[in-house]
Amino acid sequence: MANLSDTLRAVHRLRVLARDLQDEINRAPIQLKARQAVVAKANKARDDARENLKKLQVTTREREADLKAQHKQLERYRDQLSSAADQKAYEALKHEIAAAEARCNELEETILTTMTQAEELAPTIPPLEAAAVKAQAEFEVYTSNQKERLAVQNEELKKAVADLKVAEEPLTGDVKVEYQRRVSSYGADALASTAGNSCSQCHTSIAQQVLLQLQMGHFATCTSCYRVLYLAE
Numbered sequence: 001m002a003n004l005s006d007t008l009r010a011v012h013r014l015r016v017l018a019r020d021l022q023d024e025i026n027r028a029p030i031q032l033k034a035r036q037a038v039v040a041k042a043n044k045a046r047d048d049a050r051e052n053l054k055k056l057q058v059t060t061r062e063r064e065a066d067l068k069a070q071h072k073q074l075e076r077y078r079d080q081l082s083s084a085a086d087q088k089a090y091e092a093l094k095h096e097i098a099a100a101e102a103r104c105n106e107l108e109e110t111i112l113t114t115m116t117q118a119e120e121l122a123p124t125i126p127p128l129e130a131a132a133v134k135a136q137a138e139f140e141v142y143t144s145n146q147k148e149r150l151a152v153q154n155e156e157l158k159k160a161v162a163d164l165k166v167a168e169e170p171l172t173g174d175v176k177v178e179y180q181r182r183v184s185s186y187g188a189d190a191l192a193s194t195a196g197n198s199c200s201q202c203h204t205s206i207a208q209q210v211l212l213q214l215q216m217g218h219f220a221t222c223t224s225c226y227r228v229l230y231l232a233e
C-alpha cells in the first residue's frame with residue numbers, strides 16, 4: 001500500500017496537470033480572438049487603401065469635368081468680348097475671364113495633386129492584398145491546429161480528472177476532510193512538497209518535528225501557508 005506522501009504527491013501532480021490543461025483550454029478563445037484581430041487589421045489596411053484610391057480617382061474625374069465646364073465658360077466669355085456693348089461691359093467680361101482662368105489653374109493644381117496621390121497609392125495596394133491573403137491563410141492553419149490541440153487537451157484533461165479520482169481514493173476520514181477544505185480554498189496549490197526541507201509553496205523551512213511526522217506517514221500541513229505537505233521524492 002502506498003504511504004500518504006506517495007498518495008499526496010500523485011494527487012498534487014494530477015491536480016496541477018488538470019489545472020494547467022484547463023487553463024490552456026480556457027485561453028483558446030482569447031488566442032483565437034487575437035488571431036482574428038490580426039486578420040481584421042490586415043483586411044482593414046487593404047480596404048482603406050482601396051477606398052482612398054477610389055476617392056482620389058472620383059475626385060480627379062469630378063475636377064476634370066469642372067475644368068472642362070470652366071474652359072467652355074471661358075470660350076463663351078471670349079466670344080462675348082468682341083460683341084461687348086461698351087467699355088464697361090468689356091471690362092466686366094475681362095474681369096470674368098481673369099477669374100475663370102484663375103479657377104482653371106486651381107482645378108489643374110487639384111487634378112495634378114490627386115493624380116499624383118493616386119499614382120503613389122496604387123502600388124501599395126497589391127502588397128496589402130497579399131498581406132491580407134497571408135493573414136487569412138495563417139489564421140486558417142492556426143484554427144485547424146488549435147482544434148486538434150484542443151481535442152488532445154480535452155482528452156488529457158478527462159484522463160487527468162479520472163486518474164485524480166483514483167489517486168484520491170486512499171484519502172479517508174479526517175485527512176480527506178482537511179485535504180478537501182484546502183483544495184476548495186487553494187485549488188491545485190493546496191499541496192506542497194518538502195523539497196530541500198522547505199515548503200514548495202511558501203519556501204518556509206519545515207521543522208524537524210513536522211518532517212518526522214511525515215516520515216511516519218502522518219498528515220501534516222505547513223505552519224506558514226497551511227498547505228498539505230508531502231515528502232519530496
Ligand SMILES: [Zn+2]
Nearest residue numbers: 199202222225
Ligand atoms: Zn508553506
